[in-house]
Amino acid sequence: MKGLIALVDCNNFYASCERVFRPWLHGLPLAVLSNNDGCVIARSQEVKDLGIAMGTPMHHLPREAFERGLVLCSSNYELYGDMSARVMATLREFTPHLEPYSIDESWLSFEGFDRAALPDHCQKLCGVVYKWTGIPVSVGAAPTRTLAKLANRHAKKHTATQGVFVIESANSPDTLALLERTPVSEVWGIGGRVTTRLYEMGIHTALDLARANPKWIRRRFSVVVERTARELAGTRCIDMNDAHDSKQMIMTSRSFGQMTADRHEVAEAVRAHAARGAEKLRRQRSLACALRVTVRTNRHMLHLPQDHDSITLALPRPTDNTFEIVRAAQRALQRLWKDRGIRYQKCGVQLMDLIEATGQQLDVFQPPQPTADREKSERLMSALDQLNGQYGRGTVTVGVQRQNAAWQLRSNHRSKRWSTRWDELPTVRLQ
Incomplete structure (x- = not known):
């Protein structure tokens, strides 16, 4: 008989992350806003109890909610990503068979575990995760993933379960x-x-x-x-660690904090998006054969000149090198740019025709990249990823990225990146 599969889900994850380093937020209604502080994308239970729906625009939030203590937070993905990694590391203390499903969910296999002792094991898991990370979690275990999802949902909704619900049989x-x-x-x-x-x-x-x-x-x-x-019905159709297809394209695109007609500011954004896409390429061990750069104005402001254009360029060879991808993206922007004072709201870089880094097909008409050059590129990209991973994204960038540029996201309510930035570490004041 196969062991049970568990889904571990962090409760109100973004809101919980905001409360770890600011415990005075516990009990207050807390809403996390989307990019550019546009709308609500995460809610604490207190916000749900106020009747505020997901996706509510910030300017539509009722005055009564603020009178009842509503706290707004800009999305702080650097903090959320680091807290997610801490939760995953803690979960690996309870089973070697772990498969991350999203930033706040993971599948765990309890193959070989005594089913009778599993509820206590899961209760201990919840307690240790909260003690070590400050993030509350719920656990649902069952013979199949779909039933584990239902079990997790039941554990979240009913306080009597104490965050754990185990389905031992589909026919009970x-x-x-x-x-x-x-x-x-x-x-x-x-x-x-x-x-x-x-x-x-x-x-x-x-x-x-x-x-x-x-x-x-x-x-x-x-x-x-x-x-x-x-x-x-209890028949397992999806096993742990099933092979997942790599992405066929990677798109990095965000709206600007303010519209801009400054070519240098748009170029900064294109560089940042291209570098971010290259980082994702390396993470999934893929190479890109082409890229597309897109620029767009605000289609709702019809009194302003409109432009929505893109251009696709083939890369000289399949690559995951940040510098090669950034150079190609900058060439594409140069061909796209229109010197007519057009104010742009958004740009994006799409990496296309992805292939596996370990199984690329060489072009018979193009000499292969020299081994020394390829190894040098791999060492350089590895160092780049290591520095940004250790000291925070944006520690090492390609070109200048000004923090007050128009393309930078609005984040007027962002908390500190407590665990990834040296200059934002929490401090303790001795009496």
């Missing part, structure tokens, strides 16, 4: 009751359109889907929905 009375209480729309992997079609066919709950004929489901929907139905 408690499991069947949970499936019957769960609308099919809340099942992992079931989207809005599929939900509508399932309703039309008389499938309203997770239990209805679990009892449906899988072959019938596949004929009317897809193999993905069929797998979901089988997993709800």
Whole structure:
């Protein structure tokens, strides 16, 4: 019999990260804003209780919420990423079989663990993660990933579980009751359109889907929905560490904090996006064969000159070298630029035609890169990534990146990057 799979999910992760180094925020309604402080992307439970929905624009937040102590935080992804790494490192103390799923979720396999002792083991996990990182987590364990998702959701919603809920069998009375209480729309992997079609066919709950004929489901929907139905019934269709396809393209793009017609400021943004894309390339061990640079104005401000243009360039050879990618992106911007005083709101760099770094096909018409040059490039990129990883993103950049440039994101409510910046480390004052 296979062991259980657990989903560990950090509770209100962004809000929890903000509270780790500022404990006085506990109990206050806390909302995290999107890039440029546009809208709400994360909420503490207190904000949810105020009825503030995800995606609410900042300027639409009700005055009553501020009167009740609403605290706003600009998104601080450097802090969130470091706190996520700390949580993952702690989880590895409890099982060697860990698969990160997102910045705040991980799959854990408890192969070989005594099922009777698993609830206590998971309770201990929650306590240690909170003690070592300050982040509260919930754990749902079950025979399949889809059931583990449901178990985790149940653990979060019901305080009596103390953050842990274990489904030992898909056919137990408690499991069947949970499936019957769960609308099919809340099942992992079931989207809005599929939900509508399932309703039309008389499938309203997770239990209805679990009892449906899988072959019938596949004929009317897809193999993905069929797998979901089988997993709800207790048949594991997705194993830990299944191979994941690499991304076919990498897009780095953000709106500017302010519109700008300054060519040098747009060039700074293009350099930053190209460098960030190259970093992602190396992380997934891929090489890019081409790139596309895009510039765009604000399409809602029709009284201003409009421009939405892009250009695609082939790279001289497949590469993940930051400097080669940045140079190509700058050439593309030079060809795109229009000296007409156009005020741009956004730019982006898309890396395309990605191939595996270990299995690239050499061009018969192009001499291969000399071994010494390739090794030098690899050492340089490794040092670049190590420095930015150790001392914080942006420690070493290609060209100047001014902190007050118009393209930099608005983040008027950003907290300090307490754990990744030397000049922002928390300090202790002795009495």
